[in-house]
Amino acid sequence: MRFRNLEKYQTGKTGSTLQLSIPLPQTPDGRVYRYSPNENAHPRHFVLGQRVDGFPLPENMTPRMTHQPGFPETVCPYSGIVAEDDDFTHPDDRAAALKLVEHAFRADAAAQFHDMFADIGRKFSSSKFIKVETGLRPVAKPVPRFARSDLLRELVCDECGRDYGVFAISLFCPDCGAPNIHLHFAREAALVREQVKLADSLGEDQSELAYRLLGNAHEDVLTAFEATLKTIYHHNVATRPEGSPEVKPVGNAFQNIERGRKRFGEFAFDPYGALSPDELAVLTLNIQKRHVIGHNLGVADAAFAEHAADARVGETVPLVGDDILQFAEIAQTVVNGIDGWLANGAQPPVENVASSPVVALAARESAPLRIGELSPLAIKIGLWASKESTHGYSDFVPEDELIAAFPNVTIDELGFAVAELARDDFVNTTSYIGPRLPRITTTPNLYFTFDPYALQTDPAVDAATLVDLGSVPN
DSSP, rough: OOTGGGGGGGEEEEEEEEEEEOOOOOOSSOOEEEESSSSTEEEEEEEEEEEEETOOOOOSSOOOOSOTTTHHHHEEETTOOOOGGGBBBBBHHHHHHHHHHHHHHHHHHHHHHHHHHHHHHHTTTTSSSSSOOOOOOOOOOOOOOOOOOOOSEEETTTTTOOEEEEEEEBBBBBOOOOOOOOHHHHHHHHHHHHHHHHHHHSSSGGHHHHHHHHHHHHHHHHHHHHHHHHHHHHHHHSOOOOOOOOOOTTTGGGGGGHHHHHHHHHOOTTTTSSOOHHHHHHHOOOOHHHHHHSSSBOOOOOOTTTTOOTTTTTTOOOOOOOHHHHHHHHHHHHHHHHHHTTTTTOOOOOOOOOOSSOOOOOOOOOOOOOOOOHHHHHHHHHHHHHHHHHSSSSOOOHHHHHHHHOTTTTTHHHHHHHHHHHHHHHEEEOOOOSSSEEEEOHHEEEHHHHHHHSSSHHHHHHHHHHHTTOOOOO
C-alpha cells in the first residue's frame, strides 16, 4: 500500500513504520512558535526566526555568550535554561502536526479505497451479471492552514544576529544565550522618542494634548525601568542556591532608589553604581516627577517642590521632551550596567549612550515659606506643632514644650505669634490668670495647611484612606 501524501513528510522507515517530520507553521515574518519547558518562565511563549542576512557571526563564542549559536538546543529567553530544540515545541504546533498527519492519512485512505474498487470494476468489466462503477477519483480536502502571529517585542541579538520575538521582558538570546535586556529597554526608549517627537509636532492649540503625550512618555520610561529591574531581581532570586532564605515581596521597591539598591544589595551589586552624582540626582528627580504626573494630575506637591528648583506647590510640573529623553538615557545606562552584570562583567556593545552631558538641576534654594500673612515665627510654630502632633486633628500644646522648642524667642514674641495662628484659625487659645501664655490647642486646619511642608504628606488623602478603612476617630 502506498501513502503518497504521508510520504511527503517521510524522513525514514523502519519495517512498515514510517518516520515523519512535519514542518512547523510560520508567522507572517517567517518565525516559528517556541514554548519554554520551564513552567516558571512566564509567559513561556516566544517566536524564533533566522539569523539576519549579513551578520558577521564570530568564529568562537564571545564572552557574553553561554551557548554556541547555530548549534542544536535552545535557550529560554525568560529563564536562561538550555534544552533540546524539540523540548521547545509549542503545544499548538504539536496539535497542528497531528492534524496534518490525519489529513494526509485520510487522503491516502480515500485514494486507496477508490483504487481498490476501480480494480474490481475493471476485473468485472466484461461480466454480464456484475457491474461496478467507482465514479470520479475523490478530491482531497485542502491542507489545513494554521495562523501564527508575531509578538509585540521583536529583537535581533547583537551578539549572534538571531531574530526573535517575545511576549514579555526577556533576558537572554534564545540562540547564543547572551543577555539581551539592554536591547529590550532600548526598544522602549525608541518608542518614547517617537512619543516625544509626536508631542513636539503639535501646535499651540493642542498644548494640552502635547502635555498628555509627554506625560505618558515620561511615565512609560519609569514603568519600563521599574519592570526591568523587578524582572532581573526575580530572575536572580529564582536562580539562587537551593535552601536560600525567603525574600519579602518586592511591591514597589523599585520606585525608590535606596530601596531598589538595598534589594540588589542582597546579591552584592549596586545597579546605580555606574551613574555619576548628577545622573543619579536627575534619575531621582524624575522618579519623583512620575508620582506627581501619574497620581497628582501633574500638580506639584510639597515633596516634589523640595527637590525641584523650578517647581511651586499647586503649579503644573513642566514637561520638556529633551528632559524625558535624558531620563530614558540615564535609565538605559543603569540597564546596560545590569546587563553586563548578568554577563559576568562583559558589557554589551552599547550604542545607546547619553547624547549629551548630564547636569543635575540646581538645588532648590531655601526660600522663606509664606502662608497667608503669618510672620516667620508663627510659621515655624505651625510647622513644629504639625511635626509634634500625636493625633493630627486636635492636640493640646504644652506651654513648657513650646518655650523649650524656641529658646531664643521671648515670651512676648511667642505670644504674638500664637495670636497670629489663632487669628487664622490654626489654633484655639484660652487665656488664664497666671500662665505666661494662653492654653493652646491645634485645629484640623493647621494640619491641612502645614503637614505638606512639615511631613510631606497630604491630610486629605490620609483622611480618605481612614474612611476606607473605617478607622476615622470619633
